[in-house]
Amino acid sequence: xxxxxxxxxxxxxxxxxxxxxxxxxxxxxxxxxxxxxxxxxxxxxxxxxxxxxxxxxxxxxxxxxxxxxxxxxxxxxxxxxxxxxxxxxxxxxxxxxxxxxxxxxxxxxxxxx
Amino acid sequence: xxxxxxxxxxxxxxxxxxxxxxxxxxxxxxxxxxxxxxxxxxxxxxxxxxxxxxxxxxxxxxxxxxxxxxxxxxxxxxxxxxxxxxxxxxxxxxxxxxxxxxxxxxxxxxxx
Numbered sequence: 736x737x738x739x740x741x742x743x744x745x746x747x748x749x750x751x752x753x754x755x756x757x758x759x760x761x762x763x764x765x766x767x768x769x770x771x772x773x774x775x776x777x778x779x780x781x782x783x784x785x786x787x788x789x790x791x792x793x794x795x796x797x798x799x800x801x802x803x804x805x806x807x808x809x810x811x812x813x814x815x816x817x818x819x820x821x822x823x824x825x826x827x828x829x830x831x832x833x834x835x836x837x838x839x840x841x842x843x844x845x846x847x848x
Numbered sequence: 849x850x851x852x853x854x855x856x857x858x859x860x861x862x863x864x865x866x867x868x869x870x871x872x873x874x875x876x877x878x879x880x881x882x883x884x885x886x887x888x889x890x891x892x893x894x895x896x897x898x899x900x901x902x903x904x905x906x907x908x909x910x911x912x913x914x915x916x917x918x919x920x921x922x923x924x925x926x927x928x929x930x931x932x933x934x935x936x937x938x939x940x941x942x943x944x945x946x947x948x949x950x951x952x953x954x955x956x957x958x959x960x
Contacts, residue, residue: 737890768949776885776936778951821891835881835893835904836949 738762741822741839749847754809756842758822761803768836769796769807770821778821781807812846819843851875854939854952862960863929869955871922871939877950878943880922882914885936885954897922929959 740759748754758767769781782789782796784805789796793812798805809816823836852873861867873880882894896904897916911933913925922939939952 739890770951776938776954776956778938778940778954780948780950783948823891835883835896835906836891837893838891840890 737839738837739822739824739839741842743842744840745843745845747845747847748812750813752812752846754812754816754844754846756807756820756822756844758805758807758839759803760805760822760824762824762837763827764824765827765834766825767798767805768823768825769805770823772819772821772841774818781820809844814846814848817845852939852941852950852952854937854955856955857953858956858958860958860960861926861929863931865929866925866927868926869924869937869939869957871924871952873920873922873939873941873950873952875941875950876943877941878919879941879947880916880919881940881942881949882922882924883938883940885938886932887935891938894924926957929957931959933957934959 738761742757766783766785768783770778771781772778784796784798793810795808819841821841822839825834855870879898881896884892884894893906894908895914900916911928915923936954936956938954940949942949
């Protein structure tokens with residue numbers, strides 16, 4: 736079983752709809768990351784959070800540490816939001832130094848005009 | 849421009865070839881990472897370097913050999929690869945432990 740689970744795997748919605756992508760994890764973490772990957776492969780970091788809620792433009796990320804769950808919301812979705820959204824965690828049991836990320840499989844989002 | 853560059857962007861190599869992937873970051877970060885993205889699988893961590901010292905090797909086969917000569921440059925030397933090694937190889941950097949990571953555009957590798 737993957738340490739980071741995302742749902743749904745695929746999501747198609749109409750422009751303007753409110754989008755929610757969920758992420759659950761099974762390990763202790765120091766931070767959770769939401770990433771966006773466009774066709775061609777480039778990855779952009781959207782959020783890094785360890786508690787509460789963050790907002791950037793139309794994107795909102797929340798995390799519940801007790802429940803080991805995070806959500807990414809997109810308000811007023813637009814076709815340019817079409818991409819793969821990836822949840823990743825920085826495990827908290829690393830012995831020191833830099834931490835590599837552990838990733839979910841990603842959610843493939845398509846927003847139709 | 850993300851501040852992290854990778855070359856080449858595309859590479860086709862035979863199983864007996866030796867090639868190297870290069871990553872360079874212009875962000876003043878201390879940590880650099882190699883990740884592998886295969887079709888239909890999650891991204892996988894390969895190697896972590898912190899202040900030029902390797903701090904993680906995620907059970908990667910020895911046909912992949914990383915090198916970090918300084919905090920700005922990271923290489924992945926490839927030799928006698930297998931077709932299943934075909935994937936997108938991504939480099940990333942961060943300023944500190946568990947910090948926000950900045951990714952390069954990746955190298956699309958095909959092993960024939």
